[in-house]
Amino acid sequence: MEIRQLQYFLRLCKELHFSEAAYKLGISQPTLSQQIRVLEDEVGVPLFDRIGKKTVKTEAGELLEHYASQVIQQLENAKNAISDLTHLHTGHLRVAVLPSDLDYRLTPILISFHKEFPHTKVQVIPSIDIYNEVLDNKVDIGVGLGIHSDHRLHRIPFYTETHSLYVNTEHDLADKDIIVSEDLAKVPLVMFPKGFVGRDLVDRWCEDQGILIHPLMETGSATSLFQLVKEGIGATIQPSQLIESFGSLGIRAIPIKHAPTRHLEMFYRVDKYVSPAAKAFIQKMETFFKN
Known part of the structure; x- marks a missing residue:
């Protein structure tokens, strides 16, 4: 079972459409179909049911999706940790925030952060769907209203x-x-x-x-x-x-x-590697809003 096959599999799980998944992956549909068949042969059971033009995950597909997501996330965590070790204070930090008002108060934090991590690229992304942005791994940290308890997320209340x-x-x-x-x-x-x-x-x-x-x-x-x-x-x-x-x-x-x-909180995925830059940003947020 190859990492590439798992990535193909996860994309198909998301799209549930062979043509669309192949397009997003930048490969041909026959190539995707072949790789999924190879994966199914290896696990010994079908991962998808193909009913006409409709594609649905089987129970085995649901199970593999759960574990494959963890494998890919842990691999990404390892790459990021090694990058931090070999290229200190570099990288990319993505932060989703409430649009239009919180971003005004982030400027002093961003200035202070840049002085400490001058080579880290920072993206502050306004969003009204921060919760799903974090869960979908589109951002590293979410900053917004307090959310309901979710075992997939680590939550840090910081301001009321x-x-x-x-x-x-x-x-x-x-x-x-x-x-x-x-x-x-x-x-x-x-x-x-x-x-x-x-x-x-x-x-x-x-x-x-x-x-x-x-x-x-x-x-x-x-x-x-x-x-x-x-x-x-x-x-x-x-x-x-x-x-x-x-x-x-x-x-x-x-x-x-x-x-x-x-009530404002910061939150991030519990299975995500938290870089030194992300930890520093979180600490600066807590300190700034307590003053």
């Missing part, structure tokens, strides 16, 4: 923050010391679109409070939202600490009574 109402300093509510939920139902708002993690959190909170919000405008950019607030188009409900990034725009953050609260 409330939300505030952001208004222009000339807004009718700008002199208030605190806002109650009933007030928010009457305030023209600009918000992230539905489907964004931050918007969904606020919507769930509003439902718990027995109120509805109907934003005048929706945009996926925090910069755009705060520009709209600055121009008096509407107010917005965002994490309280963002005032540090946008306070110079003539905007005030007003605390909300029993405010929406989010």
Whole structure:
């Protein structure tokens, strides 16, 4: 059983379509079919059922997929560990984060990280599906809202923050010391679109409070939202600490009574090799957000 055959097998498990899997692998369909037959001959049982144009995994296929994934992951871990040993402070770190707001606060961390690991390529990837990005091994670390317990992931809670109402300093509510939920139902708002993690959190909170919000405008950019607030188009409900990034725009953050609260975590696959660079990034995140 060869590593290449397992890689072919896993791709077919994902696509469940010989032509598509062969295309993704960069090989011909007959080559893929032959390699799968060789693998099936070696294990002694069919790994896929071919029903017309439909391909489905057999019970044996499901079992082999589980163990083959571990083999490929461990091989990748070994390669990365050896690379770290022979090429200190090099490599590639991929981090998925909530779009539009967390990335503003990552800049000081990235600067500090680069000074320590100047030859490590870093990709900060905004995502609204961080959980699956990590599970699918598309990124090394996820940074987002706390997730439910999953034995496949190691979780590191690192920060809890409330939300505030952001208004222009000339807004009718700008002199208030605190806002109650009933007030928010009457305030023209600009918000992230539905489907964004931050918007969904606020919507769930509003439902718990027995109120509805109907934003005048929706945009996926925090910069755009705060520009709209600055121009008096509407107010917005965002994490309280963002005032540090946008306070110079003539905007005030007003605390909300029993405010929406989010719990932030970092998480990564338990079976994944954690490089010195990844460990350093995690430590810098914890230190930065505790200060």
